[in-house]
Amino acid sequence: MADLLEIQGANQFRVRAYRDAARTVGSISQNVSDLISEGQDLSKYAGIGKDLAGKIEEIVKTGRLSLLEDIKQEIPGELSELTHIAGLGAKRVAALYKQLNVTSLADLEEAAKDHKIRQLEGFGQKTEESILQEIQGRQEEHAERTKLVVVERVAKPLIEYLKKTKGVKDIEAAGSYRRRKETVRDLDVLATCKKGADVMNRFVGYEDVQKVVSKGKTRSTVILRSGFQVDLRVVPQVSYGAALHYFTGSKEHNIAIRKMGVKKKLKINEYGVFKGDKRIAGRNEKDVFGKVALPFIEPELRENRGEIEAAQKDKLPKLVALDDIKGDLHVHTKYTDGHYTIQEMAEAAKKRGYKYLAIADHSKHVTVAHGLKAKDLRKQIDEIDKVNEKLKGITVLKGIEVDILEDGSLDLPDSVLKELDLTVCSVHYKFNLSKKKQTDRIIKAMNNPYFAILAHPTGRLINERRPYEIDMERIIKKAKDSGCFLELNAHPDRLDLNDIDAKRAKEIGVKLVISTDAHRIDDLDYMRFGLGQARRGWLEPDDVLNTRGLSDLKKLLKRKK
DNA sequence: GCCGTTTTCGGCCCGACTGTTTTCAGTCG
Numbered sequence: 398m399a400d401l402l403e404i405q406g407a408n409q410f411r412v413r414a415y416r417d418a419a420r421t422v423g424s425i426s427q428n429v430s431d432l433i434s435e436g437q438d439l440s441k442y443a444g445i446g447k448d449l450a451g452k453i454e455e456i457v458k459t460g461r462l463s464l465l466e467d468i469k470q471e472i473p474g475e476l477s478e479l480t481h482i483a484g485l486g487a488k489r490v491a492a493l494y495k496q497l498n499v500t501s502l503a504d505l506e507e508a509a510k511d512h513k514i515r516q517l518e519g520f521g522q523k524t525e526e527s528i529l530q531e532i533q534g535r536q537e538e539h540a541e542r543t544k545l546v547v548v549e550r551v552a553k554p555l556i557e558y559l560k561k562t563k564g565v566k567d568i569e570a571a572g573s574y575r576r577r578k579e580t581v582r583d584l585d586v587l588a589t590c591k592k593g594a595d596v597m598n599r600f601v602g603y604e605d606v607q608k609v610v611s612k613g614k615t616r617s618t619v620i621l622r623s624g625f626q627v628d629l630r631v632v633p634q635v636s637y638g639a640a641l642h643y644f645t646g647s648k649e650h651n652i653a654i655r656k657m658g659v660k661k662k663l664k665i666n667e668y669g670v671f672k673g674d675k676r677i678a679g680r681n682e683k684d685v686f687g688k689v690a691l692p693f694i695e696p697e698l699r700e701n702r703g704e705i706e707a708a709q710k711d712k713l714p715k716l717v718a719l720d721d722i723k724g725d726l727h728v729h730t731k732y733t734d735g736h737y738t739i740q741e742m743a744e745a746a747k748k749r750g751y752k753y754l755a756i757a758d759h760s761k762h763v764t765v766a767h768g769l770k771a772k773d774l775r776k777q778i779d780e781i782d783k784v785n786e787k788l789k790g791i792t793v794l795k796g797i798e799v800d801i802l803e804d805g806s807l808d809l810p811d812s813v814l815k816e817l818d819l820t821v822c823s824v825h826y827k828f829n830l831s832k833k834k835q836t837d838r839i840i841k842a843m844n845n846p847y848f849a850i851l852a853h854p855t856g857r858l859i860n861e862r863r864p865y866e867i868d869m870e871r872i873i874k875k876a877k878d879s880g881c882f883l884e885l886n887a888h889p890d891r892l893d894l895n896d897i898d899a900k901r902a903k904e905i906g907v908k909l910v911i912s913t914d915a916h917r918i919d920d921l922d923y924m925r926f927g928l929g930q931a932r933r934g935w936l937e938p939d940d941v942l943n944t945r946g947l948s949d950l951k952k953l954l955k956r957k958k
Numbered sequence: 959g960c961c962g963t964t965t966t967c968g969g970c971c972c973g974a975c976t977g978t979t980t981t982c983a984g985t986c987g
Contacts, residue, residue, distance in 0.1 A: 408959080409970090410959065410960080410969085410970055411959045411960090412959090413959085413960090413970080414959035414960055415959075417959090417960080418959085418960090443960090443961095444959095444960070444961095445960085446959060446960050446961080447959095447960095448959060448960085449959070449960085483985090483986090484976090484984090484985070484986090485984095485985085486984060486985050486986080487984095487985095488983080488984060488985085489984070489985085518978095519977090519978070519979090519983070519984075520977090520978085521977060521978055521979095522977095523976085523977060523978090524976090524977065524978085572987095583987090585987085610975095611974085611975055611976070612975090613974065613975055613976095614974090615973095615974070615975095616973095616974055616975070616987095617975095618975090618986095618987095628987080630974090643972090643973095643987095644987090646987085648971095648987070651971075651972090652970095652971055652972095653971095654971090655971040655972070656970085656971070658971085659970090659971075664971090664972085665971080665972085666971085666972055666973065667972085667973075667974095668973090
């Protein structure tokens with residue numbers, strides 16, 4: 398709706414209202430159709446008024462939006478696709494449609510090849526060439542959002558490289574990378590430097606740069622060979638905090654903060670907080686928040702999902718940090734598809750300062766991973782006892798990643814499960830059951846008194862496999878009622894639960910377990926990704942099971958039977 | 959289309975870079 402209205406030349410604030418409302422709907426942790434069937438009024442959410450609440454209800458109840466259909470009578474719906482081409486916004490798409498009758502990518506390509514675009518007012522040869530290049534580039538693997546772990550591998554060496562520029566003082570990756578979002582579209586790097594031109598020149602000369610999209614005194618954009626985009630901004634040191642705030646985003650958070658500034662007759666931009674022409678803050682982020690009477694808000698919270706309201710009431714969560722984590726409760730060993738022994742994994746965990754480590758190898762149903770049968774598991778239990786006798790300073794816990802079978806039973810008998818400290822229960826097959834059946838399957842499994850932790854609750858693999866259909870609200874409530882826990886799987890391909898569901902679990906009062914699912918020693922360091930997601934989900938140390946010492950952990954793992 | 963301890967009308971965040979212009983519109987973040 399927003400794209401099409403914008404192409405039609407509708408009031409830009411009306412267009413923004415649709416975008417804001419769509420985003421709000423996306424960040425509501427509960428299922429919106431459930432909210433509507435419960436008769437809840439959506440206009441209580443920020444950015445959704447009476448009108449849009451009605452339209453959302455229409456979509457939920459009828460699967461259609463009559464206004465959208467009306468607009469599609471006037472202009473082709475496919476035009477919205479064209480605005481996704483870099484350099485094409487609503488105005489230019491409207492011009493292309495009106496003057497050249499371009500409605501699709503194919504039309505656009507043809508018009509560019511025939512040199513018709515350069516003849517339009519406001520367009521020229523360069524624009525036409527870049528449009529053509531963009532269309533043809535798209536047919537090769539279009540760059541989607543990139544997983545955080547991959548971006549780390551890009552960011553760290555690039556920042557080290559830029560740091561070596563003469564005159565560079567501060568340098569930091571901002572944007573969604575700093576907010577620890579699970580995927581990142583492009584990397585925003587911020588620097589302070591005596592002579593901005595020096596760092597810009599060095600930036601565009603980086604060996605991985607394939608294309609320089611733009612280069613200016615304070616901002617440049619490049620595309621790396623991998624297709625990944627990096628932006629570099631340079632500001633003076635007095636502006637570093639304001640710029641860091643601005644480039645960390647999110648956009649929605651920034652807009653909200655700037656609006657607060659406007660109310661106080663202040664102007665907030667990347668150079669500082671200004672009262673008239675006078676800069677009254679900017680060197681550090683804390684002062685920028687201070688000028689709008691807010692405490693420092695952690696980057697992971699800056700999504701305008703309630704953090705500003707919480708900050709105003711001094712009710713910001715004290716977010717869980719890596720130092721709070723006392724152990725990892727989901728790792729694999731050579732017994733199944735891991736690559737190290739129990740003792741090697743335990744020593745590696747101890748080196749990371751942990752007090753305990755739970756071995757959770759696969760159960761027999763996962764044949765590709767040589768899942769354990771009851772007798773294999775007993776053998777592993779014996780070995781864990783021996784390792785515990787040998788190792789001081791860390792306790793190895795006996796666990797299993799036991800499959801939840803299609804009928805909701807667990808893959809190993811209670812007689813062996815009861816010998817364990819904990820179970821990590823997961824769905825590994827039959828991902829395509831209906832939402833009701835999949836939910837019933839998991840809920841039935843939770844009725845087993847030895848069910849402790851639901852591992853990677855949605856089964857998704859970021860950018861690779863969609864989550865299977867489940868009623869998360871029912872699952873969370875069942876976990877609450879039966880004394881089970883939900884995993885926040887820290888593997889950067891999973892990060893499952895996601896931020897929004899993790900926050901919902903906290904609200905309902907279910908504790909989460911942040912585990913790495915490590916198959917190798919180095920995988921234990923994936924914990925940092927889990928922490929990022931947990932912090933995005935507003936989790937505090939108390940909301941996370943594995944911040945507890947060993948004896949508290951064991952008490953909490955005991956289910957009411 | 960949303961919103962309100964200045965307001966139910968009249969505002970709505972702010973700036974950089976490019977290309978096409980000859981002072982700025984469009985796009986992007």
